[in-house]
Amino acid sequence: MSDFELGLIGHPVEHSMSPAMHNAVFEGLGLDFRYGLFDLLENELEGFIEKAKDEMIGVNVTIPHKVNVIPFVDKLSREAELIGAVNTLKFEDGRVLGFNTDGLGCVKALDEAGFPVKGKNVLILGAGGAARAISFQAVLEGANVSLSNREEEKQMVLNLASELNEKTKSEVMVVDMVDETLARELSNTDVLVHATPVGMHPHEDGILISSELIPSEVAVMDIVYNPLETRLLREAKERGCPTISGVGMLVHQGVECEKIWLGIDPPVDVMKKIVIQALNQG
Ligand code: NAP
Numbered sequence: 001m002s003d004f005e006l007g008l009i010g011h012p013v014e015h016s017m018s019p020a021m022h023n024a025v026f027e028g029l030g031l032d033f034r035y036g037l038f039d040l041l042e043n044e045l046e047g048f049i050e051k052a053k054d055e056m057i058g059v060n061v062t063i064p065h066k067v068n069v070i071p072f073v074d075k076l077s078r079e080a081e082l083i084g085a086v087n088t089l090k091f092e093d094g095r096v097l098g099f100n101t102d103g104l105g106c107v108k109a110l111d112e113a114g115f116p117v118k119g120k121n122v123l124i125l126g127a128g129g130a131a132r133a134i135s136f137q138a139v140l141e142g143a144n145v146s147l148s149n150r151e152e153e154k155q156m157v158l159n160l161a162s163e164l165n166e167k168t169k170s171e172v173m174v175v176d177m178v179d180e181t182l183a184r185e186l187s188n189t190d191v192l193v194h195a196t197p198v199g200m201h202p203h204e205d206g207i208l209i210s211s212e213l214i215p216s217e218v219a220v221m222d223i224v225y226n227p228l229e230t231r232l233l234r235e236a237k238e239r240g241c242p243t244i245s246g247v248g249m250l251v252h253q254g255v256e257c258e259k260i261w262l263g264i265d266p267p268v269d270v271m272k273k274i275v276i277q278a279l280n281q282g
Contacts, residue, residue, distance in 0.1 A: 004036035006261060009048065009069075010062030013037045017275050018060055021254050024274045025266040033057070033262070042068050053091040058261040061087050066129065073098035082136045082167055085129060088257045099260055102130060103137025105253025106193065106223065112252070112268075113244045115191055115219045117143035123175065123185055125149070125208055126195035127157035130223055134195055135160065139170045146185060148175040149196075150208075183213045194222045199230040211235035223249050228279055247275050 008018050014037065022035040038059070040048055045065060049072045052059065061069050066085040070076070073086060074095040080086045086098040110117055117138050124131050124138070127149040138145050145164070149157035157174050164172045175185045186192065192214065199206040204227055211232065214220060220236040225246030233243040251271045258266045 003034065005033045005057045006059065007036040007038050007056070008060045008062060009038045009040050009045070010065055011039055011041060013039050013062065016062070017250065017278050018254065020274050020278055021251065021271045022258070024270055025258065028267060028270050029264070031262075031264075040065070045069060046072055049089070049096060053094060053096055056091055058088065058090040058257075060257060061089060063129075070098065072096055079103060079133075079137060079140070082140075083133050085133065087133075087253065088260055090260050099257075100133055101253040101256035101260070102249075103133035103135075103140075104256050105251070106130075106134045106221070106249040107137050107141050108252035108255070109244060109248025110191060110219075110221060112248060113219070113221075113242070115242070115244070117141050117191060120144070120190040121146070121188055122191045122193060123148065123189045124193045124195055125177075127153070127160050128196065131193075131195040132160055134193055134223070135164055135172065136168070138193075139164055139168045139172065143191075145170065146173045146175050146189075148177045148182065148185070151177055177209070179210065179213060182209055186213055186218060187215060189218050191219045191221065194220070194224070194230075194232055197224065199232055200224045201226045205231060207231045207235070211239060214239060214241060216240035219244065221249075222246055225250055225275070226279055228276065247272060247279075251275060 019035045026033045075097050077099045080098045080100040083100045087102050088099040090097045122138050122143040123146045124135050135145050147157050161172045161174045198208040216239050219242045221244040222230045222233050223246040224230050237243045
């Protein structure tokens with residue numbers, strides 16, 4: 001552990017892009033930090049964090065520990081508390097601080113692409129961990145959010161909408177995932193965010209909703225980043241929609257982590273280049 005100042009804890013972790021992305025920044029800026037991978041089971045978390053808080057600056061947290069680490073956190077950021085999950089820990093003066101930069105990463109990527117969500121109608125597809133983080137952050141940024149999830153698990157999306165409305169005093173609506181209702185919603189949508197694994201490698205033929213329902217004025221983001229251009233993005237582009245890949249979210253959540261850990265504003269382009277290179281190499 002003492003070989004690394006920063007790292008990722010989760011299970012499994014070996015396919016993560018985070019070491020390449022963060023280490024490239026440290027190398028480029030001449031910073032003497034190293035980012036490592038720590039494959040941990042749930043019963044190993046407490047011991048790891050106890051030791052890490054004296055030896056490391058911080059860590060990222062991934063599946064399946066984003067909720068499991070919360071009992072070991074002394075203070076949660078507003079976002080992490082609302083979302084109910086942590087993707088970043090910072091160790092400071094013997095204390096453990098918990099943050100969630102996933103939603104912010106998505107919002108910053110949309111900003112960068114020219115689609116700030118403030119005051120916009122944003123439709124999010126999915127009701128899992130990523131959709132949860134994105135929907136809370138989008139509401140915090142002043143977006144009008146609607147959610148839609150596959151019909152067979154409707155209770156999850158209904159629960160998420162109630163929680164958002166209760167905790168943030170917003171008016172998040174749930175839209176049935178059927179063509180007619182989606183078409184109506186999409187005719188009044190500025191930004192569509194797809195936040196399910198559908199279309200991810202090796203199931204690249206997958207698409208959650210028919211692209212024919214999406215008007216050309218809607219900006220379409222797919223948070224799936226492997227492949228770089230999902231079927232949803234390809235078809236949306238063919239229809240004339242502006243499209244945003246999931247790489248932006250991945251990179252910007254990492255940018256926010258470096259701000260938290262080190263107080264630096266890392267070079268986004270370097271991080272993006274490294275991720276795209278790694279994805280192209282398969
Ligand atoms: P998750 O917690 O497992 O949630 C998955 C969501 O997708 C659930 O709403 C689930 O619906 C839905 N879903 C799963 N399989 C489906 C299918 N075959 N048809 C329709 N809906 C389906 O996963 P997550 O953590 O939210 O991640 C979702 C995706 O986002 C993953 O591909 C992940 O790699 C990607 N991601 C990207 C970034 C980034 O930085 N770009 C960050 C985080 C995640 P049910 O509730 O009905 O099961």
